[in-house]
Amino acid sequence: MKKGLLKTVWLGLLIVILLSTPCFAAEKYRKVDKIDGFKLEIGAILPQKFLDKNKPRELKVSSSQTAPGYNIEYKEIEYKIGVDGNNAIIFISTEDPQFVTVEKIRPGMAFTDAFKLAPKASVIMESGWIGYIPFKSGWNAAVLLDERDQWSYFDKVAFVFMRQE
Numbered sequence: 001m002k003k004g005l006l007k008t009v010w011l012g013l014l015i016v017i018l019l020s021t022p023c024f025a026a027e028k029y030r031k032v033d034k035i036d037g038f039k040l041e042i043g044a045i046l047p048q049k050f051l052d053k054n055k056p057r058e059l060k061v062s063s064s065q066t067a068p069g070y071n072i073e074y075k076e077i078e079y080k081i082g083v084d085g086n087n088a089i090i091f092i093s094t095e096d097p098q099f100v101t102v103e104k105i106r107p108g109m110a111f112t113d114a115f116k117l118a119p120k121a122s123v124i125m126e127s128g129w130i131g132y133i134p135f136k137s138g139w140n141a142a143v144l145l146d147e148r149d150q151w152s153y154f155d156k157v158a159f160v161f162m163r164q165e
Contacts, residue, residue, distance in 0.1 A: 029073040030054055040074045042138075042164050046087045056083070061091040061163060063126035082163075093142075093161035101139040101160060111155045114141040125149065130158070138162050 032038050035047050050070075059069025059082045067082035067090060077099050082091030097108045103117050114133055115121070123131040123143075131151050132140040143151045144158045 029071045029078045031073045038074075040072075040079065040081070040089070040092065042089055042092065042162060044089050046070075046081075046083060046089070051087060059091065060129065063129040067091060084164075090164040091161065092163070093159045095159045099160060101135060102137045103135045103139070105135060105139060105141045105157065105160055107157050107159050109157050111141065111143045111151065111157055114157050123151070132161075 030050070030053075032040075032050060035050055038044070038047055038050070054070055056068035056070055058066045059080055061067045061069075061082045067084065069080055069082045069091075072079050072081060077094060078096045079092055079094045081089050081093075084090050095107045097106055100106045105114050105117060111133075115123075118133050118135055121133050121135075123133055125131045125145070127145075127149050129145060130142040131145055132142040134140050139160050139162050141157045142159050142161055143155045145151055
């Protein structure tokens, strides 16, 4: 009897842990198109109306830094944004394949194809996280690094991002 009860308790705890872990929860994106004065750009301040309704979560903005972050939908594209202590946007990223930069870079395209669009650029490495190619528009094409801090020519652009310098 005790063995069965103990097994049930452990199974129940495991289910609670799995369901409460962010990676298992569906990410919700908040529409911000209709918030007066909202602009999706580095340095823009998030409106109080948005802050009152949304709780931040930690978002990785560099290999060594996180920031309070939000998932938003802006003009039908999903973004993750990071903010500073004044709620100014310091980081914008998207994995949405509908997003295209002026250089024709999009999440999901072959990283080598992105490389061809910036022939004079080199991959900047952020150890333990990403390698990325910067573009003149301010957007960067990111590829995830493996445990040896390497990427492959078969990799895809994992996300496109912009951040405050």
